[in-house]
Amino acid sequence: MKKILYVTTVSRTINAFLIPHIEMLISKGYKVDCACSTDKSIDKRLLSKGVKIYEVPFSRNPLGKGNFKAYRRLLDIQRINNYDIIHLHTPIASICGRLIKNTFENVKIIYTAHGYHFLQGGSKVGWGLYYPIEKVMAKLTDVTININREDYEITKNKLRPKKCYLVNGVGLNLDDYKQIPQEEIMLKKKQLGLREEDFVVIMIAELNENKNQIQLLKAMELLKDKYPSVKAISVGEGSKLDELKEEAKARGIENNITFLGFREDINELINISDIGVLLSYREGLPRNIMELMANGRKVIATNIRGCKDIVWNGNVGTLVNVGDYKETANAIEKYFLENNKTFKVPDEIKEYDVKNIVEKLSEVYEEIEWADRPGMSRRLAEFHEGI
Secondary structure, three states, X not given: OOEEEEEEEEHHHHHHXXXXXXXXXXXXXXXEEEEEEOOOOOOHHHHOOOOOEEEOOOOOOOOOHHHHHHHHHHHHHHHHHOOOEEEEEXXXXXXXXXXXXXXXXXXXXXEEEOOOOOOOOOOHHHHHHHHHHHHHHHOOOOEEEEOOHHHHHHHHHHHOOOEEEEOOOOOXXXXXXXXXXXXXXXXXXXXXXXXXXXXXXXXXXXXOOOOXXXXXXXXXXXXXXXXXXXXXXXEEOOOOHHHHHHHHHHOOOOOOEEEEEOOOOHHHHHHOOXXXXXXXXXXXXXXXXXXXXXXXXXXXXXXXXXXXXXXXXXXXXXXXXXXXXXXXHHHHHHHHHHOXXXXXXXXXXXXXXXXXXXXHHHHHHHHHHHHOOOOOHHHHHHHHHHO
């Protein structure tokens, strides 16, 4: 039985994105364990399948002392368990994990990059600091999986690991996103202090600098007097909550936007909303846009890597420039004035179905198996072109 270690900086990444991947591998006969810093208890579905969880003291600061301890801990875990494959997610975990290759040459290293910190038109700091690190780490990587086209082209043409693939994100369980009856929509609106006639804009994103909620606040300020029935709800928690609440108050829109914090009723909240927004500076391949698509809501998103991979035609939504709150307000106004309450799920959402993603992932693992067999080089080349 082949053994795999999944490594992420924090456990919430496993719970949020990786359970279907791990369950697929277990169903294929692999033994899978996880290593992470536990910020959330690991989902019981994995524990019930015999997945062991190893605590690793990762620090989110790339130069934090905890990461030296984390690296040594990973070495000990590998020395004891002798995993055949280590699959890495998130930047800090990926650096510590790939360094293991220097000690254990035969272990296969897979890295799923959820969005590089350097990108076309990005800051000099990103390119000056993170690109050289990834360039070096690529030499220790057997397979890199990218989730947007821009990162994939950088990997293929500049980083050049042994193999690289483009896969459409981590996957979305489309069964979790369904329309609810109108009476339930009205009840949910009432619970949130919204009126039946309110036009609701939803933003599902952690409250941090990168997610750029301030662009929405500035757009709402422009719309508040002209269209008082346009309301925004912000779903997510984060370090900027108090600052954003103060900003909303200063702009006189504290009654036009509601900060809901962490929620588990995402499907219901999307159902009461008319459109969604995502105004980030940087993304990998944003699943929150997929969630909105799955319920037929159009999206206003910034014209950046990842977002423009998904919002590439009018069926999905509209792209605006980062920081351009006037353009954002105009896009919201356009959808408000259309007054079209017919929601149609675009066909494009099928590309991000978790069933398709785990199938692609399964093929990548099969190639790793084939790579150890003699006489497979020509077949592997054909397979690689077909992914």
